Amino acid sequence: MKKVVGEFKVEYLQVLDEKGNCDKNLMPKLSKKQIKDLYKxxxxxxxxDNRALNLQRQGRIATYPSILGQEASQVGSAYAFDKSTWIxxxxxxxxxxxxxxxxxxxxxxxxAGDERGNVSAKQKCFPTSVPVSxxxxxxxxxxWGNKIQKKKATVVTYFGDGGTSEGDFxxxxxxxxxxxxxxxxxxxxNQYAISIPREQQxxxxxxxxxxxxxxxxxxxxDGNDIFAVYxxxxxxxxxxxxxxxxxxxxxxxYRLSHHTTADDWxxxxxKKEVDAWSKKDxxxxxxxxxxxxxFLTEKENKKILKDAEIKVEKAVKKFESVxxxxxxxxxxYMYKEMPWNLQEQLQDLKESLGEGE
Amino acid sequence: xxxxxxxxxxxxAFHEEMKKDKKVVVxxxxxxxxxxxxxxxxxxxxxxxxxxxxxxxxxxxIIGSSVGLxxxxxxxxxxxxxxxxLYPGFDQLISHASRYRNRTRGEYxxxxxxxxxxxxxxxxxxxxxxxxxxxxxxxxxxxVVIPSTPYDAKGLLISSIRDPDPVIFLEPKKIYRSIKQxxxxxxxxxxxxxxxxxxxxSDVTIITWGSMTVPSLSAAARSKxxxxxxxxxxxxxxxxxQTIINSVQKTGRVIIVHEAARTGGFGAEIVSxxxxxxxxxxxxxxxxxxxxxxxxxxxxxxxxYLPNIKRIEKAVQKVVSY
Numbered sequence: 001m002k003k004v005v006g007e008f009k010v011e012y013l014q015v016l017d018e019k020g021n022c023d024k025n026l027m028p029k030l031s032k033k034q035i036k037d038l039y040k041x042x043x044x045x046x047x048x049d050n051r052a053l054n055l056q057r058q059g060r061i062a063t064y065p066s067i068l069g070q071e072a073s074q075v076g077s078a079y080a081f082d083k084s085t086w087i088x089x090x091x092x093x094x095x096x097x098x099x100x101x102x103x104x105x106x107x108x109x110x111x112a113g114d115e116r117g118n119v120s121a122k123q124k125c126f127p128t129s130v131p132v133s134x135x136x137x138x139x140x141x142x143x144w145g146n147k148i149q150k151k152k153a154t155v156v157t158y159f160g161d162g163g164t165s166e167g168d169f170x171x172x173x174x175x176x177x178x179x180x181x182x183x184x185x186x187x188x189x190n191q192y193a194i195s196i197p198r199e200q201q202x203x204x205x206x207x208x209x210x211x212x213x214x215x216x217x218x219x220x221x222d223g224n225d226i227f228a229v230y231x232x233x234x235x236x237x238x239x240x241x242x243x244x245x246x247x248x249x250x251x252x253x254y255r256l257s258h259h260t261t262a263d264d265w266x267x268x269x270x271k272k273e274v275d276a277w278s279k280k281d282x283x284x285x286x287x288x289x290x291x292x293x294x295f296l297t298e299k300e301n302k303k304i305l306k307d308a309e310i311k312v313e314k315a316v317k318k319f320e321s322v323x324x325x326x327x328x329x330x331x332x333y334m335y336k337e338m339p340w341n342l343q344e345q346l347q348d349l350k351e352s353l354g355e356g357e
Numbered sequence: 358x359x360x361x362x363x364x365x366x367x368x369x370a371f372h373e374e375m376k377k378d379k380k381v382v383v384x385x386x387x388x389x390x391x392x393x394x395x396x397x398x399x400x401x402x403x404x405x406x407x408x409x410x411x412x413x414x415x416x417x418x419i420i421g422s423s424v425g426l427x428x429x430x431x432x433x434x435x436x437x438x439x440x441x442x443l444y445p446g447f448d449q450l451i452s453h454a455s456r457y458r459n460r461t462r463g464e465y466x467x468x469x470x471x472x473x474x475x476x477x478x479x480x481x482x483x484x485x486x487x488x489x490x491x492x493x494x495x496x497x498x499x500x501v502v503i504p505s506t507p508y509d510a511k512g513l514l515i516s517s518i519r520d521p522d523p524v525i526f527l528e529p530k531k532i533y534r535s536i537k538q539x540x541x542x543x544x545x546x547x548x549x550x551x552x553x554x555x556x557x558x559s560d561v562t563i564i565t566w567g568s569m570t571v572p573s574l575s576a577a578a579r580s581k582x583x584x585x586x587x588x589x590x591x592x593x594x595x596x597x598x599q600t601i602i603n604s605v606q607k608t609g610r611v612i613i614v615h616e617a618a619r620t621g622g623f624g625a626e627i628v629s630x631x632x633x634x635x636x637x638x639x640x641x642x643x644x645x646x647x648x649x650x651x652x653x654x655x656x657x658x659x660x661x662y663l664p665n666i667k668r669i670e671k672a673v674q675k676v677v678s679y
Contacts, residue, residue, distance in 0.1 A: 119464045126428070127460050131452045137418060138453065141425020141433075148382060148407060148431060167445070171418035178413055333459040334498050336466065336521040339550070339595035 008212045010205075012220045015227035018280050020288030028231040032295050038079055038226055039290060040304055042071040042283050045095025047308040048104050051316060052094075052111065056261045060320070061112040065092045069224070069256030072282030073188045074158075075099055076229030077249070080237055081156065086124045088139040088157040090132070092188065092255075096158065097125055104315035109322055115333075116325070132193075133163035136172035136185070143181040154240050156184045162193025164210060165201050173246075177214035182240035184233070185211070185248045188223065190255035195268035211248030223251025224282040254280070327353065358539040363532060366507035366540045367397045370514040371434075373544060375405050381518060382426060384410040385419055385436030385472075394438055395474055395533060420446035420471060424453050427467040432518055440475040440527070441484025447492075454523040455498030467523045470514075475503075476568050476616055477663055478531035480656035487653060488567075488617040493525050494594045494626070500524045501593040502549060505570040507538040509591060512547030520549060529568035536571075552597035554604070558586035561673055562604040564627055565614040566590040569664060573614050576669040583677055593623055601627065602635050609640035610676040614664050619647040641679035644672040 015026045030038075049068055055061045067074065070092065078096035081087075089097060094107055101123040110117030110128060118127040126142075129135035139157035146153045163169050164187060176183045187207050191198045204210060211218030217239070221228040229251055236247035254277040258265050265274070290296035331346045332338060338346075361369065375381045383398055389411035392399030402409040412419050416437055423433040437443045450471070458466040477486030493501045502517055502524055504510040510528070517524040555574055560583045565573045570589045577585035586604050590596055605611055611631060613624035624645045631643060646664045654662050 115460060116462055119461050121461070121464045126465075127457075129453075131448065134421065134448060134452060137421025137449065138425040138428060141422030141427075142429045143425070144422060145426040145429025145431045148426075149429065151429075168417055168421060168448075171413075171415040171421065174413055174415065175418050175422055329462075333463045335458070335500075340598060341595060 008209065010209045010212075010218065010220055012222075013228045013232055014222040014225050015231060016225045016285055016289055018285060020285050020292055022227070022289060026231065028227055028234060030227070030230070035286075035290065035295060038075055038230070039283075039286050039296070040308070041075040041079070041095065041099045042226070042286065043304055044308045044311060045071045045075060045098055046283060047305070047312045048094060048098060048107070048315075051312045052108065053257075053261065055108065055316070056111075061108060063260050063262050064111045065260045066255070066257035067092055067094050069277065069281065070188055070190055070253045071095050072226040072229055072286070073186075073223040073251035073253045076226040077156070077186050077233040077251070080230050080233035081154070082237065084152055085154045085156060086126065086142065088126045088135045088142070088155065089128060090135065090159050090163065091128050091130055092160065093158045097123070100125055103318075104312060105318035105322070108315065108319035112319070114322070114325060115329075116322070133159050133166035133169040133172070135159075136163075137168050137175070139183055140172045140175045140181055143176070143183045144179055147179070147181060154182050154184065154237060156186060158186050158188060160193060161187065161189040161191065161198045161201055161207060162196065163187070164207050173211065173214040173248075176246040177216050180243070180245040182243075183246045184236045184240055185246060186233075187248070187250045188253055189250050190253050192255055192259070192269070194259040194263060206250060208248055208250040211246075216246045216248065218248035218250065220250045220252060223253030224280050224285060226282060226286055253282070256281075358541055360537045361507050361540050362534045362537050363504070363507045363510045363528070364395055364397055364534055366511040367514055367528070368399055369540065369542075370511040371398060371401055372404070374515050374518050375401065375408060378432065378518075379408075380430065380432045381434060382408045382410065382431050383434050383436070384412050384423065384426075386412060386414055386438055388436050393436060395530065397472070397528070398436065416442055416444075416446035417449055420449040420454065423469045423471070424449060424457065424467055427469040428457070428465055432468050434470040434472060434518060437471060437473045439481075439485045440473050440487035440489060443471075443473055443489075446471075450493070450499065450523070450525070451496050455496050458522065459498065466521050468521050470517045470524045470526050472526045472528060474530040474533070475527040476529045476531055477653055477659050478568060480659070483655060486659065488615070488648065490527055490593055491617055491621055491623045494623050498523070499594060500549060501527065502591070503527045503529065503567045503593060504591060505529060505532065505567055505589050506536060508540050509547050509553070511540055512545055513549065513591065515544075516546045516549050519546070524549070527567065531568040532571060547591070550592045550595045550597060552591055552600040553589045554600065555587040555589045556585065558584040558608065560584045560608055561586070561610045561612060561676055562601075562608045563587045563612045563614055563669070564590060564601060566593065567616070569614045569616055572664060572666045572669055576666045576673065579666065580670070580673065583673060585673065596627070598630055598634065601631065605631055605635045606638045609638055611639070611643040612646060612669065612672045612676060613643065614646045614669060616648045616663055618650045619645060620650050622647055641676040644676050646672050
């Protein structure tokens with residue numbers, strides 16, 4: 001006997017095309033004000049990013065990963081979350097975190113090399129996770145813990161296309177599926193893991209289809225189309241909240257800048273390729289849509305840019321006025337109670353600094 | 358007071374603590390219906406149902422999701438079946454469990470236990486006899502606990518579950534069932550970070566832990582003319598330096614016995630600490646009786662690998678005749 005025991009299809013969603021034309025049938029319900037809020041959040045994310053690159057060049061912050069080009073994937077998804085949502089970020093979700101209320105000065109502080117910038121529990125955002133896809137398991141465990149304790153919460157984890165090659169990605173998807181957990185996996189497929197293109201990460205046609213292997217739905221969306229990302233995330237929220245288990249969203253986007261400030265993209269991709277993606281810019285796309293539909297005037301646009309600039313400058317000031325850390329800070333959070341060996345070593349350090357002798 | 362072996366004592370600790378604290382969850386491969394391959398979690402599934410979870414076969418998944426469970430406010434106790442299978446989960450221990458408190462300036466912590474049967478001597482397959490506690494001890498942010506008696510196993514496991522930091526709880530499987538001891542039914546704990554002087558002596562100090570307490574105590578008992586003190590460290594991180602120093606000041610001669618490979622083994626750290634803190638109490642160089650810097654052999658050779666009474670006695674002769 002021979003028969004088909006499994007078949008699958010992967011949907012692709014685009015609402016707003018590259019020229020800013022909208023498919024009205026697919027358009028999610030959003031008021032003019034909400035659309036403007038989405039636009040403002042993307043502008044703020046971009047301004048934050050631009051200033052960060054600037055601060056890095058001046059040596060005021062250290063290595064920094066840019067989000068340029070990925071604003072729609074971040075803002076569009078985060079806008080669909082609700083009060084119950086907890087975020088496990090990787091390291092390229094600044095616009096999503098800012099929208100969720102994480103103070104920009106904290107992000108600058110973190111990238112300047114200060115752990116105090118990595119604490120955003122109030123905003124229900126977990127700290128930046130540098131080892132790729134390892135935090136997906138924390139999101140899964142956290143959702144699982146909530147389920148055991150009968151606490152209602154949705155959990156989101158962000159990661160990239162490169163992250164889908166890691167073992168922990170697969171283990172987390174598998175656990176989430178097996179234990180039917182309310183986790184939304186959001187993959188920002190920005191086409192590159194440093195220099196390795198998406199095609200070299202996997203032979204799969206889409207990344208979204210990986211969810212199917214773990215027993216839950218996956219959708220591919222135009223990640224530079226904020227309406228599509230928002231709509232898909234809304235769908236995902238509905239799905240996970242109804243107890244149907246996890247959901248996977250692949251946002252097809254593009255990293256317009258370097259991997260980090262320590263990288264140089266000209267070594268592995270062409271200007272022609274980057275220029276082509278620049279034309280699909282998510283911010284420009286929404287702007288064109290808004291201009292076309294008379295939601296926005298150039299004058300208003302200027303004000304939005306100016307407002308973002310002022311907000312960012314305020315954050316920079318705050319970040320630069322934070323008091324310096326004490327040597328103790330390095331020791332005192334290793335354990336609840338400092339063991340004798342750390343006490344000895346702290347004493348050593350203090351003596352070498354001419355303190356506490 | 359009932360006499361029980363280490364497996365039974367650990368099982369008892371689980372039954373008591375899970376009844377007392379609804380936040381304790383047990384997870385791992387075969388820990389549920391099967392009760393664990395060594396039966397440490399036997400009967401828990403029947404009693405506590407949704408707090409005893411059989412997971413997919415994925416060690417990083419088990420430890421990584423334990424981090425998340427801990428962040429949600431639960432107290433996960435994960436089982437990794439054998440120490441040789443801990444490695445796929447190392448990244449989660451080293452990169453996350455050990456760092457969360459520091460990374461978030463104390464906002465979050467990982468109150469979690471990872472239990473791992475460890476060590477050789479049971480004629481097991483390859484990868485089932487590892488003793489790599491030094492790698493864990495080298496990782497800032499973890500605590501490493503190793504009981505050697507049923508009483509301590511129960512008291513230390515309860516302390517580990519209640520400890521606010523991640524604890525790696527290594528269970529010497531060679532003596533899982535070979536030692537029986539009276540263990541109180543009533544609640545008690547054994548504090549982390551405190552060594553136990555298993556036998557007092559005045560001429561030589563043996564510092565050891567886990568299943569190596571057995572040949573060490575035998576060597577001490579057999580020794581007629583030389584009085585040997587045996588210290589069971591019980592916790593490797595943080596270890597009880599004061600008990601060690603007190604003993605060194607008394608005997609002046611020290612032997613460290615561990616079954617892990619010698620180079621970079623935890624014995625080396627103890628030697629360093631004694632040198633820093635009690636060098637002038639020493640009458641002889643410190644000796645180490647350890648496993649060799651070889652792969653842990655399969656069953657036929659393991660008795661050559663594991664430190665035994667004869668090798669300990671040889672070291673005793675060496676330090677006293679120096």
